Amino acid sequence: MTSPPSLPPAPAPRSVRRPRRGATARTAALPPPTVLLSALVLTLFLAAAFAPGLFATAGATDTDPLHTLQAPGSAHWFGTDQLGRDVFSRVVHGTRHSLAIGAAATGAGAALAVVWGLAAALSGRLGDALLMRTADALLALPGLLLALLVMLVTGKGVTGATIAVAVGTAPGLAQVVRTQALVVRRSGYVEAAVGLGVPRPLVVLRHVLPNTLGPLLVLATVTLGASISTGAALSYLGLGAQPPTPEWGAMLTEGQGFLEQAWWIALFPGLMLVATVLTVTVLGRWAQDRTERRAAS
Amino acid sequence: MILLRRVGARLGAALLVVWGAATCAFLVLQLVPGDPVHAVVGSNALVSAEQREEIRHHYGLDRPLPVQYLAYLGRLLGGDLGDSYQLQQPVAQALAQQLRPTVELAVGATLVAAVLALAVTVATSGRAHWPRRLSGAVELVLVSTPSFWLGIVLLTFFSFRLGWLPVSDAGGVASLVLPVLTLALPIAAVLVQVMREGLLDALRGPFVLTARARGLTEPAVRSRHALRHAALPALTLAGWFTGTLLGGAVVVENVFARPGIGRITLQAVSGRDLPLVQGVVTLSAVVFVAVSALVELLAAAVDPRLRPATGVPAA
Numbered sequence A: 001m002t003s004p005p006s007l008p009p010a011p012a013p014r015s016v017r018r019p020r021r022g023a024t025a026r027t028a029a030l031p032p033p034t035v036l037l038s039a040l041v042l043t044l045f046l047a048a049a050f051a052p053g054l055f056a057t058a059g060a061t062d063t064d065p066l067h068t069l070q071a072p073g074s075a076h077w078f079g080t081d082q083l084g085r086d087v088f089s090r091v092v093h094g095t096r097h098s099l100a101i102g103a104a105a106t107g108a109g110a111a112l113a114v115v116w117g118l119a120a121a122l123s124g125r126l127g128d129a130l131l132m133r134t135a136d137a138l139l140a141l142p143g144l145l146l147a148l149l150v151m152l153v154t155g156k157g158v159t160g161a162t163i164a165v166a167v168g169t170a171p172g173l174a175q176v177v178r179t180q181a182l183v184v185r186r187s188g189y190v191e192a193a194v195g196l197g198v199p200r201p202l203v204v205l206r207h208v209l210p211n212t213l214g215p216l217l218v219l220a221t222v223t224l225g226a227s228i229s230t231g232a233a234l235s236y237l238g239l240g241a242q243p244p245t246p247e248w249g250a251m252l253t254e255g256q257g258f259l260e261q262a263w264w265i266a267l268f269p270g271l272m273l274v275a276t277v278l279t280v281t282v283l284g285r286w287a288q289d290r291t292e293r294r295a296a297s
Numbered sequence B: 001m002i003l004l005r006r007v008g009a010r011l012g013a014a015l016l017v018v019w020g021a022a023t024c025a026f027l028v029l030q031l032v033p034g035d036p037v038h039a040v041v042g043s044n045a046l047v048s049a050e051q052r053e054e055i056r057h058h059y060g061l062d063r064p065l066p067v068q069y070l071a072y073l074g075r076l077l078g079g080d081l082g083d084s085y086q087l088q089q090p091v092a093q094a095l096a097q098q099l100r101p102t103v104e105l106a107v108g109a110t111l112v113a114a115v116l117a118l119a120v121t122v123a124t125s126g127r128a129h130w131p132r133r134l135s136g137a138v139e140l141v142l143v144s145t146p147s148f149w150l151g152i153v154l155l156t157f158f159s160f161r162l163g164w165l166p167v168s169d170a171g172g173v174a175s176l177v178l179p180v181l182t183l184a185l186p187i188a189a190v191l192v193q194v195m196r197e198g199l200l201d202a203l204r205g206p207f208v209l210t211a212r213a214r215g216l217t218e219p220a221v222r223s224r225h226a227l228r229h230a231a232l233p234a235l236t237l238a239g240w241f242t243g244t245l246l247g248g249a250v251v252v253e254n255v256f257a258r259p260g261i262g263r264i265t266l267q268a269v270s271g272r273d274l275p276l277v278q279g280v281v282t283l284s285a286v287v288f289v290a291v292s293a294l295v296e297l298l299a300a301a302v303d304p305r306l307r308p309a310t311g312v313p314a315a
Helices: A025-029 A033-050 A087-122 A125-140 A143-154 A158-185 A188-195 A200-236 A248-256 A264-296 B002-030 B036-041 B049-058 B065-077 B091-123 B130-144 B147-161 B174-203 B206-213 B218-235 B238-255 B261-270 B274-302
Strands: none
Touching (some): A033 A264, A087 A125, A087 A158, A087 A264, A125 B002, A125 B274, A143 A158, A143 B002, A158 A200, A200 A248, A200 B147, A248 A264, A248 B147, A264 B130, A264 B147, B002 B065, B002 B274, B036 B049, B091 B218, B091 B261, B091 B274, B130 B174, B147 B174, B147 B238, B174 B238, B206 B218, B218 B274, B238 B274
């Protein structure tokens, strides 16, 4: 019943059991090239999200009836769609929408998980059982199905999709917070604080909470890729962002109708999505690897 | 006796999960805004107060909530999932009709993913580093690829460019190839990552040295001794795997316009067909429990240490 959350599990950190030969102090200090490359790409994506004007050559919804369904070329790098909109510019403008759903959902999910996990760890046996069995039951459902279930309550749209993805990520993260809180609760400094007569809420806020955040942050980074992906999936299924919003998942739905004449409309938004999830996954696994290595040493 | 108790305990735990999922679904659906009557007759239809009462009575919506809940659980025990709001048929019947295409898809994807993962794991666990590097990069990209886009890319290339395979469901095996691949490739990538780690670990074990010292050939060492150890960590992913299959079915069936449980689920959510949604949730909980049990049996077959004690004390 301790099923992992619906993200691809990271392989066990290689370095814990098998120190790589020839790893000098210099290579240990500098992150591997894939991580540096990912960080660079992610920086570019963040720049595109906050200032799309840096890259985009046209507005997200600027139509051009004379140049519809143009193949990629020097005038339009990623071609144009059925309304003559520049696909490259739409993809750039879409960065903001796609990243926002994933990031907001992960943030909200992590916040919910903190409350959920801490409440379970600090309440009595009955409360703990009730809260964690609820998490188990929710984890038994496929992540996407849980998201669809939540969308019934919230309704369609970007806000609904964000809440749905957040609720989907919370149970898995809550389990981590609870486990960590149980460990921290028995540690010397918490006992010392309690012994000194620090009020209980203050102990939780000042000592237990900060020490559960590390593992949560790492796992949330790994989850972020899956959250962006699920958010885009909801939009692709017509439940999240709606056309003409240049959200990547919604763009894929639009482009799927033109696969025969204009493959580029659906290709590039998906490529950006893969690149985003890939960079976030690489960075997340690297952070996970590092913390586990530090814990092992 | 011990075996009987174990079976009983498993069955109890399984029922608890299904009950929990069904209860969660029931509670969540109580929060759905809007009048269910609209979902039954459509929001534009004019309904007299009398007809409205009749519809509410038919679905038991006029009774107090605890009574509705108990009635729902009671019907569930008998395998009755209630009546769909929109399909004019019982939910169980609707699901049964859509089960076949989804089972074909899921079983196909499982087999392809397992075979692919085994082959790639064995092929890339040799002494040379570059196959592992290459495969690692491909795995990472596949794990990061959302299935709806993977489906679209396969569709563009194999159906529209090359014309090898049908564009949408035409029945027959050919129209199953791309959906199965779309679902299987990301799963295979995750399995390879986990299994190779296990295999490389196992190959460093003392029993491998013993086997080699006994003069066993390299293929024999790998297939008879090391591979078992690689399979075990993969089997612990059962929960993730089931979720990916069912969630993936929703996406893949929509990409390829195939009929099935995933398609009907999306329809039910879009149309607010609450009994149908409840039915899908319950069904997926049952599948989750069944797959978990199956995987436990499989793990016991792979690893003798996990087999239940027979009651005969070891000498």
